[in-house]
Amino acid sequence: MKPAKGNPKPRPRAGVKNEQVLAERVAAAMMARDRFSQWMGMTIVDIRPRTATVRMTVRAEMVNGFGVAHGGVVYSLADSALAFACNTHGKVTMAINNTISYPAAVHVGDVLTAIAESDGETRRLGYYRVTVKNQKDELVSAFTGTVYKTKNEHLKSADTTEKLADKSAKAAMPAPAADAKGAK
Numbered sequence: 001m002k003p004a005k006g007n008p009k010p011r012p013r014a015g016v017k018n019e020q021v022l023a024e025r026v027a028a029a030m031m032a033r034d035r036f037s038q039w040m041g042m043t044i045v046d047i048r049p050r051t052a053t054v055r056m057t058v059r060a061e062m063v064n065g066f067g068v069a070h071g072g073v074v075y076s077l078a079d080s081a082l083a084f085a086c087n088t089h090g091k092v093t094m095a096i097n098n099t100i101s102y103p104a105a106v107h108v109g110d111v112l113t114a115i116a117e118s119d120g121e122t123r124r125l126g127y128y129r130v131t132v133k134n135q136k137d138e139l140v141s142a143f144t145g146t147v148y149k150t151k152n153e154h155l156k157s158a159d160t161t162e163k164l165a166d167k168s169a170k171a172a173m174p175a176p177a178a179d180a181k182g183a184k
Contacts, residue, residue, distance in 0.1 A: 019049040023088035026154045027052065030087060037080045040073070044084060050118035050126075052084035058110045069106035078130040078143035081114035086126050086145070092152040093126065098145045104138055111135040114143075124149050 027047040031037060037054075046053040056077055064070040078100060086093045106112065116130040125146060132141035 019089075022090050023047050023049050026087050026090055027084050029155060030084060034080070036076070040076060040080075042077065042080055045113070047084060047088065049088050050085055050121075052081050052088070052116045053113060054081040054084060054116075055111065055113045058106055058108055058112065060108050063108055067107075069108070069110070071100075071102055074102065074106055074112065074132055074141045075100055075143070077112055077114045078116070078132055078141055079145070081116035081130050081132075082128050082143070082145045082147070085116035085118065085130075086128055086147040086149075087154060089149075090154050092150045092154055093147045094150070095145050096125075096148045098143065100141055100143045102141055104134075104140045106134065106140050110140075112140065114141075116145075119144075121149075 024047055027044055031044060040056055041059065042054050042056045044052065045055050054077060058069045058073065062069050062073045075098075079095065079098065082095060082098070083093075086095075112132055112134055114130055114132045116128055119127040119129050121127065125148060128145045128147065130141075130143035130145065131139060132143065134140050
C-alpha cells in the first residue's frame with residue numbers, strides 16, 4: 001500500500017544503540033561541567049536512556065546539628081540523578097517541580113545510591129521517580145520530579161553553556177575587600 005499523497009513516509013526511530021551512545025555522551029558532558037556534583041563526590045554508576053544511577057558517600061561535613069546527614073545532601077543526590085536521567089535524550093531539560101520524603105535517617109559513611117527513572121512524558125514535560133537507598137538497601141528517600149524539555153540541544157550548546165556558567169560565576173564573585181593599609 002502506498003502512503004497517501006502529502007503524508008511523508010515515517011522515519012524509523014533511532015536505534016537503542018544510538019540512544020545509549022547519546023545518553024552516555026550527554027551524561028559525560030554534564031558531569032564534566034557539574035562542579036557541585038563533583039564536590040559532593042557523586043559518580044554516575046549507570047546511565048541509560050531516561051534512567052540514571054548515581055552514587056555518593058556521606059562525609060562528616062554533611063551532617064546537621066542532629067548528627068544525621070542534612071536533608072539537602074540527600075535531596076541534592078536525588079536531584080542530580082534526576083538531571084542526568086532526564087537529559088539523556090539530548091535536549092536541555094530542567095526540573096520545574098520536585099517533592100521528596102525521608103523515611104529513614106542517613107549517617108556519616110553511608111553509601112547512597114539514587115536511581116532515577118522516567119514514569120512518562122509529553123512533548124515538553126517529563127515525569128520521573130527517584131529512589132535513594134543506603135548500602136543496606138534501605139530506602140532513605142522517595143523523590144518525584146517534573147521536568148521541562150527545552151528545544152536546545154545538549155551537545156551543541158555545551159560551549160555556550162560553559163561560557164554562560166563562567167560569566168555567571170564571575171558576576172557572582174564578591175568584589176575584593178579594600179586593603180586596610182591602603183584605606184584612609
